[in-house]
Amino acid sequence: MSDIEALYPFLYSGSSDLDAVMTSVRQSTVEKVDEIVTLRRTVLERDGDRIAACAAAMAKAFAAGARLFAFGNGGSSTDAQDVATLFMNPGGTARPLPAFALTADIAVVTALANDIGFEVVFARQLAASAFAGDIALGLSTSGNSRNLIAAFEEAERRGMLTVGLAGYGGGQMAELGTIDHLFVVPSASVHRIQEAQTTVYHALWELTQQALAKAGDNDDG
Amino acid sequence: MDQAVLARVPEVFARRVGPALGLADEADVVARACHAMATRFHGGGRLIVFGNGEAATDAQHISVEFVHPVIVGKRALPSFSLTSDVATITGVAATAGLEEVFAHQLRRLAAPQDIALGVSSDGGCVNVLRGLETAHRLGLLTLALTGGDDGGPIGRSPAVDHVLIARSADPRVVKEVHVTTYHILWELVHVFCEQPGVLDPRVVP
Numbered sequence: 001m002s003d004i005e006a007l008y009p010f011l012y013s014g015s016s017d018l019d020a021v022m023t024s025v026r027q028s029t030v031e032k033v034d035e036i037v038t039l040r041r042t043v044l045e046r047d048g049d050r051i052a053a054c055a056a057a058m059a060k061a062f063a064a065g066a067r068l069f070a071f072g073n074g075g076s077s078t079d080a081q082d083v084a085t086l087f088m089n090p091g092g093t094a095r096p097l098p099a100f101a102l103t104a105d106i107a108v109v110t111a112l113a114n115d116i117g118f119e120v121v122f123a124r125q126l127a128a129s130a131f132a133g134d135i136a137l138g139l140s141t142s143g144n145s146r147n148l149i150a151a152f153e154e155a156e157r158r159g160m161l162t163v164g165l166a167g168y169g170g171g172q173m174a175e176l177g178t179i180d181h182l183f184v185v186p187s188a189s190v191h192r193i194q195e196a197q198t199t200v201y202h203a204l205w206e207l208t209q210q211a212l213a214k215a216g217d218n219d220d221g
Numbered sequence: 222m223d224q225a226v227l228a229r230v231p232e233v234f235a236r237r238v239g240p241a242l243g244l245a246d247e248a249d250v251v252a253r254a255c256h257a258m259a260t261r262f263h264g265g266g267r268l269i270v271f272g273n274g275e276a277a278t279d280a281q282h283i284s285v286e287f288v289h290p291v292i293v294g295k296r297a298l299p300s301f302s303l304t305s306d307v308a309t310i311t312g313v314a315a316t317a318g319l320e321e322v323f324a325h326q327l328r329r330l331a332a333p334q335d336i337a338l339g340v341s342s343d344g345g346c347v348n349v350l351r352g353l354e355t356a357h358r359l360g361l362l363t364l365a366l367t368g369g370d371d372g373g374p375i376g377r378s379p380a381v382d383h384v385l386i387a388r389s390a391d392p393r394v395v396k397e398v399h400v401t402t403y404h405i406l407w408e409l410v411h412v413f414c415e416q417p418g419v420l421d422p423r424v425v426p
Contacts, residue, residue, distance in 0.1 A: 021256075021419055022249075022252050022253075022256070024412070025248075025251070025252045025413075028408070029245060029251050029405050032404075034245075036401055037241050037242060040234060044230070048230040048231065048234070049227060052227040074285055074289065075282050075291075078281045078285070079278070081277075081278045082279075085277075086275060191401075191408075195397060195400050195404065199237060199397055202233075202394075202396075203230065203233045206393070210225070210226055211223055214223060
């Protein structure tokens with residue numbers, strides 16, 4: 001039985017009554033909302049203090065001149081680009097900070113993938129552009145993407161501050177043991193993992209801004 | 222560690238709860254939107270997505286969600302994002318203006334049976350509104366993911382068939398509700414697609 005069959009068993013009993021389908025999908029939305037609210041509460045309980053510590057470390061790195069490099073595949077590549085534009089152009093009174101998504105330059109990505117292999121598309125860009133003290137932030141739902149593992153290994157060699165977002169049990173990103181700040185969203189749903197990861201990087205951004213503003217106040221004082 | 226930063230964490234998470242739960246109140250709007258989208262896909266339509274800034278990344282996320290499903294065995298559905306073509310976007314912006322970019326792309330790329338989905342965290346993006354108005358004139362089904370109290374000018378536009386509003390003044394919280402919303406849209410569109418008997422375009426709930 002497929003996942004969808006398990007969730008909507010009556011659909012496969014021959015009924016095609018629209019009202020019944022509408023009732024079922026309305027209930028499905030309510031259930032998914034409950035799932036993500038519960039999952040975010042779990043993330044806060046497990047990792048709230050570590051999110052604050054990571055933001056403090058990121059603020060310290062930015063204050064010392066760091067740039068942030070974000071990377072991921074598929075849906076996570078859009079999160080990487082979201083992270084980059086959030087830091088770069090946050091709007092309002094927030095402080096713009098230097099950030100770049102390694103998926104943004106399709107010429108570089110396709111050149112590396114075509115000439116060497118897809119596993120090096122992020123690592124090679126870090127080797128070319130990143131300095132010690134810069135920030136590497138990689139997102140994956142499985143934690144097993146080979147190009148992320150290669151990128152975190154390169155970031156470690158270069159002395160970057162490393163931040164990882166994963167799901168399930170953390171996969172190979174957890175096994176690496178070298179990621180300075182690793183946040184594993186404990187869910188088996190790719191969708192709920194991505195939704196909670198979005199909250200984690202929004203929290204990291206907001207708390208980094210707060211830490212930098214506070215440091216600025218202290219400098220002025 | 223800075224104790225003020227540490228103390229802020231629970232508030233940051235608490236700010237998400239109300240708007241996330243608010244999506245459950247929109248369950249009927251979500252269901253109607255999914256039925257309409259599935260009907261368009263059933264008739265050969267494609268999903269065209271657009272937005273600015275952070276919402277541009279949502280547009281790309283939505284299109285990859287439909288084209289390459291994360292659940293094995295789900296059918297790929299045709300979709301593309303207007304935000305990935307940097308050459309055309311900057312080209313149109315430099316000549317006709319940024320307000321025209323999505324409308325320009327839709328006039329050339331869209332077919333009447335397609336679906337236009339605009340994402341705007343405050344509902345005030347002029348180019349997203351013009352894109353949706355153009356799509357509506359061309360006969361596309363139009364949907365918007367917006368935020369704020371009433372969805373802004375996009376939420377109030379008669380050109381938009383289905384409006385989903387994330388009720389928060391914080392654009393990051395709005396985005397998070399949008400991510401859950403489009404994941405649900407994707408999953409529930411498939412529920413309808415697997416029941417072609419309910420996809421008669423004359424049946425509008």
